[in-house]
Amino acid sequence: MPVLPGAPPVEIRLKRSAQARRFSLRVSRLDGRVTLSLPLRARESEAMAFARSQEGWIRSALAEIPLREGVGIGSVVPVEGQFLRLESAAGRTVRREGDSLLVPGDPGQIGARTGAFLRALARERLVAASDRYAALIGRRVERVTLRDTRSRWGSCAQDGALMYSWRLVMAPPTVLDYVAAHEVAHMVEMNHSADFWAVVERLCPGWQEQRKWLHSSGQALHQYRFGD
Template structure:
């Protein structure tokens, strides 16, 4: 992976991911707000040296964009962690079952096991909530879905295939419930309208009135959900 050297000796070099594409006509840069990955797209036959020269010219823009990426957040006992939009203090707990009480989440086991145990509990909770929301909206729509899967996706919060397969990011369980509900309504609406036309958005509004607020939340706050390291 090429490194973009810094014009300032106090700053580290930046890793650049090169992506060649037959459909790309000119050099373009993208900095992911989720993990800070810098991707440089270039035409299939372009010279790598020319692409890196372009990146060097854009160093200032790249570093400004990297400063907006949320820092990664480790999961430790004593830290505050969001579950369904509520900040809970992670605490060591007895027994073998994770327990939620008041403003705390009690997780059994050593701290080294905390991310794995918490992640498994969150995925189970996310499946239950997303299945319930999908069933609700699918019933309102009058169209069944075929299957539901969870992934840790980076580029989208959910998807719906032409044959009715729903996919969601399990990290939606960290967001306020209205946000999870909106994403479920959005994907279920695709069972009727496989596009983002006016008819599609009218269907979303019918299934989930007031969806605009949780949609805005995802755009402004959603990247923080990816900052937690499991």
């Protein structure tokens, strides 16, 4: 992968595209990946010369990306829209108590245990929401898969299988419900037509506010690192 020299060096991912008519740069605010799109016949040397001419903009964009925060005792983490402080505790199960999330076991593993707790809670909430919305349109969810996706919050396959980012469980419950309704609506309309949005509105009235929350605040859910 080509590298823009400097301190630190920056890897540049080249993406050739038949639709590209000129060079264009994109810096992902989720993981800091720098992508340079270029026409099919463009030379790599020309592309990197363009990247060097935009070095100031690239480094400025990278500097604005929040660092991922390692989770440990005393960290504050959002759980279903509520910020909870992680505390070491006795016992065997992770549990909420007031404004705290009590995590038993080795304090050095508190991040991993919190991540496991969130994934289990996400599966419970997302399966329930998906089944509820699917029943409203007379469909059945084949399976639900959870991933730590950075490019999308969910997806729906032709066979009715749904995929979600488990980090949705960190958002307010209404936001998680909206994403579930959105993906279930694709069982009826595999597009984003007016008919599709009509299904979303029927399943989740007022979805616009939840979508706005994802656009304005969803990125922050990726800043927490749970030891994985």
